Amino acid sequence: MELNLIGIPGIPIVKEGNNIADIILDALDAENLEINDGDVLVVAETIVSKSEGNIIDLKSLKPSELALELSEKTGKTPEIAEAIISESNEIIKVGPDFIISETKHGFVCANAGIDESNVDEGLATPMPADPDVSARKVREKIEKMTGCKVAVIISDTQGRAFREGAIGTAIGISGMFPLWDRRGEKDLYGRELETTSVAVADELAAAASILMGQADEGIPVVLIRGVDYFKTLKTDSANVKPLIRPKKYDVFR
Structure with a gap:
């Protein structure tokens, strides 16, 4: 099993009205990279907000x-x-x-x-008004231009309760389910999993954040290749809501 993360250089300073999908495809072309079926693109929310004029x-x-x-x-x-x-x-x-x-x-x-x-x-840049819609627009344009099935994650850098430091977190998604429910599967000892679900969108956003950095790295888009559960979770109707714990179950608030 192999997972490849590729930071995409050459992304210009994004301005209102710029098309993020076009910018990504141009940057990939400049690096002689092509989109493949099953690729996941993680896009920093800041450039999305800028392109949408959300300043x-x-x-x-x-x-x-x-x-x-x-x-x-x-x-x-x-x-x-x-x-x-x-x-x-x-x-x-x-x-x-x-x-x-x-x-x-x-x-x-x-x-x-x-x-x-x-x-x-x-x-200052707030989050995009609707990150799921933003992710869908980027995905649909890339799929139309390349003929490949992909997923797009809009990521933000956030802290975590009881932990120091910030990591990449998914705030919008299109093309695959953000949560992988593994209940009913067996562990190595044959025991049935009863509560296990995996926040795959957050895991991918966090992995991409290593390349994006937090300062002047200038890598707001990361291509992830080799996500072996892509076919299992592939869907055109996904959104990020399954990752949000309902308030009635939020015992820390």
């Missing part, structure tokens, strides 16, 4: 009383605090330098997933 001008925001309160508690600027509030359904926990919230998408993460890196001064 926050922090100077245009008028901080509310809650934003001023959060700014005082966290050390964040009132404008960033206001942006986090506007992108959230609920503020869950506040610490000395973080705000944990539930985003409009239902994700529980730090700072509503708003990113101030890799964007001009005074601007």
Whole structure:
């Protein structure tokens, strides 16, 4: 078994209106790489938000009383605090330098997933409005242009409860199920699995994050080849929702 991860260089600074699928295909062509059936493309959410014009001008925001309160508690600027509030359904926990919230998408993460890196001064990028739709558009265009069946994952860098450091996490997907339910299968000793499900989209996003990096690496797209469970999980109707734990089962909130 072999899994290949290929960081795609040559991705330009993305601007509003750019077509992400075209940019990916052009970059692959420049590297003499072709799309194959079963390939998975992991795309950083920042370039997706930029292409969709989903940019926050922090100077245009008028901080509310809650934003001023959060700014005082966290050390964040009132404008960033206001942006986090506007992108959230609920503020869950506040610490000395973080705000944990539930985003409009239902994700529980730090700072509503708003990113101030890799964007001009005074601007910030929230998550794409609908990452599943964004992933589907990229997948459908690539499949149309290449004739190959692929999956596309939109990834974000997030922290984890009780663990230091951030990893790549799937926030949108198209082309394959994000969760692999293995209940009913047998382990090495013949025992039947009763609760095992695997967050394959998160695993792939985390693997791709190693190549994407967190600074000036300039690799916002990673091609993953050799995902042996692709055929098992292949579908045109997938979305990321199976990865989101329902609030009634969230014992930490």
